[in-house]
Amino acid sequence: MTTTANTAAADQGRQDTTGPAVVVRDLRQHYGDFEAVKGVSFEIRPGELFALLGTNGAGKTTTIETMEGFRRPSSGSVRVFGLDPHGQPSGVRERTNAVLQGSGLLDDLSVDETIGLAHDLAANPRDTAELLDLVGLSDKGGVAVRQLSGGQKRRLDLALALVTRPEVLYLDEPTTGMDPEARHETWQIISGLKKHGVAILLTTHYLEEAERLADRLAIMHRGEVRVEGTLASVLAGWGDRVSFLLPEDVRTGDLPELPEAEIAVETRDQALWATYTAMGGDVADRAHRTVAALIAWAAERGITLQHLQVRGASLEDVFLRVADGAADLLTD
């Protein structure tokens, strides 16, 4: 039963795959002299999730607020379904929804009254009982919103954003304050929406969330996009790490030079660790190539590589590098 409804929704989503649902071109946003967003561009297609990551104050919420139609761009353009969202023309308003960074709930209403109101104001609402069940608030219907916990409010925010069956969804840190279980459930909900053709913009400080959900992502710092692409392409640029405990009789200078890999040696727990970062363009093979060369070197010298670890670059590595390196980028 639900599957037929889902297929129908998916079909409807697919009709839109002709072009991106959201196009942002060279967006700039000033607050007086301060430029909060400095030339950001991206597109989101139906069924795609674009993650906008970045440091605090990078300009993510400002970008979303512009897409929601609350601000006119200082320059550049935003188009949602081909329309300028500023002032929220009905062609945009009725097809989008959002989870705001702050909740925006009426404390004096109960959970049922809150979702009931959103339901009755929508043109083609989803069933409220089903939604409360989806976000795990079924047993909280009669509770006043002011009595909900932080994570429960966040769940209600998500339910409210889904009532109107949006085709474009802006999620500004939707899982902040949720427990790990709720976060996993939210990820499932979001994956489901993607399958139904919803175009989603997600900002989050939980990088694992972006790793799991994002088709493409950008990392912003001080108003600029510093890194952009698919997860694989972003990570590829940052290399795979192979590290091991340096045997006592091996000196740093004895470590082999390997092609397309950088060596770094650091002290951890009063021991020396060597880390090779494999940077080659052969993304799929480079970790293997590096390990094979190191094993061959160790066999030759009759030593064992203790605590050998192979680790792909994580989004966190990239993020921290962006946040750090920003200082250098700004000075030049």
Next chain:
Amino acid sequence: MTTTAAAPERSRPTISRTKQVLRLTRTEFTLFVRYKTAWMFLFLPLFLAFVTLQLPNDEVIPGFGAAELAMIASMGTIGLILGVGHPSNVFTARRESLVLKRFRVSGVPQSVIFGAVIGVVVLFSLVIAALVVGLVFATSGGTLPRDPLMLVVAVILSGVMYSLMGLLVTPFVRNAEAAQMAAMVPMMILLFTGGGVIPLEFLPETARQVMTFVPSVPAGEMAQAAYTGYDAFGGFGSAEEKGYLGLWVSALPSLGVLLAWIAVLTLLVRRYFRWDPRQP
């Protein structure tokens, strides 16, 4: 669904704004009742109506004394107190707590959000006006309004006008407490100029003409005319009793002033209202 390839925006169902306004007004009503502070705005106009009982009640026109006329005119202040007081307070609080933004991002049109709070102000204004009518009825020895429709129109229009004025207070203040303070300014000025406190008939002619453009004057005068059947516009000095149509004709300038204020305030609210706490 399976055969057509119509543009999705056209295939989406729609909902009428009237239905949305009515639904949101219902919630505004619930919130008003639960928000005890708002009750003050109900008691205040009733209190002002009672205060007029203290005035000397010399007969001004047949059947109506000065105190009764003042009580009738006080119906013009119901909308003032409720409309300037309530929306300014709750809409500032809701802006700061992102409730307004939440409504907007979920696709509720601005006109619906404004319409609902205006709706609840008008609703309570009518209830209070009915109570004041009861009071006039009791004190004047059983006189009912001559033209109830005009009375209702006066109460509704002033409720709409003052609600817009209350909404216009919100962009200038940072929080709900400041909104309550700021709302006192227009409320006090308009209460003072509303004819309840300054008896208009003692003013010189030019001052009186200027006063007819002050938003608080026409509603009170319309209430008096509607209740007494006398052409109360511009004082009772030379007021005559009018027929049904004649009374509406004499009410036209006051109606015009109310509608003009509503139009101007609507434009100002559209232009200056802030939905977002961070908006500069």
